[in-house]
Amino acid sequence: MNELAALLLTALYYTFFLPVHTLFRGLALVLSPVYYGLQFVLLPFIYLAHIVWRILVLPFVLLAKLETLYVYLGVAGIIGVFAGGVLYFSFSLLKSTFNLDSYDDVYGVTAAEYRAARRKRKAEESYAEAPILVGHGRPKDLRFLKPRDVLVQTILEEDDSDY
Template sequence: MHPYLESTLTVLFWVVYPLYWIVWWIVYLLVQAGLYILNPLYNVLLFILRPFILVGSFVGQLAYLPIDIIARFETIYIYLGVASLVGVVAGLVLHFTFSALVSVLGLKQSSRAISTYRSREPRRQQAVKAPEVSLHKSPDLPREAIAKSDPARLFARPKLTLQGPSPEGKQRRTLLDETLDEDDDSEI
């Protein structure tokens, strides 16, 4: 820096610096005097406006309540968002992987027309049809016929009854006969 400019700035600093503090103290004293004079008026005004301030504070808190509730569930939003992204990415990876495998191995299924599907449907229904027997008690079917036609043996008599063994004797065994009863007694 130029030597004359440097000495000029130094002189200005030492002249302006005390003036700055003099002006600052004058303004500070005026503000303090004004506050001392206006303090009773401020307290009265604050006392009168207190209900409006409290209602405004309540309305502000009430307006902030939905945002606060949403913020409480932030971790759930993050968890569900990450889980959905992982699910979408995994689904896309699986889709494209299996699409590539199907095209490479030539496993693509030919699309069937609705006419071929409808022509095969009556044959399939005829092959699957079984004699229809109502599993409910009916007066025209004896109980033995219902028991023999019932594959789950829902209406079959048990082998052992409270009166003793069943009069039908030994019947064919099914999975329902194989169930084990749990013990009710415990040492606890």
């Protein structure tokens, strides 16, 4: 380095930096008891703030611990969607190539047809089981007026089978 530059830097050091540095060191020496006193008085609040901060940051800490898991599951999901798409398009191509689409006109009974048949069957059953009225309007067979309970019903037993 040039001697003139070294002399200039030394002069700047002793005229600007050293007095400011000494002033700050003296100020720190004078204010250090105040700083330590305030730190001692505010210690419970600082401790409480640390606890609140840890509670607030806890979900993010857990997310950071589970980072590997959700990256793994995300990649697995992307691969699964891609593989499913490839399978879908390949099978649809094979189906259309070999003309495997079955367009049978065999359909099951619709709900409306089922309900109509059920109403018709119930009407026929109720007509067949209707009591015959004779005389003064009293039913001929009184067993239709009795409530049917569990004791009247037949208990079906299963056949014993050897395994």
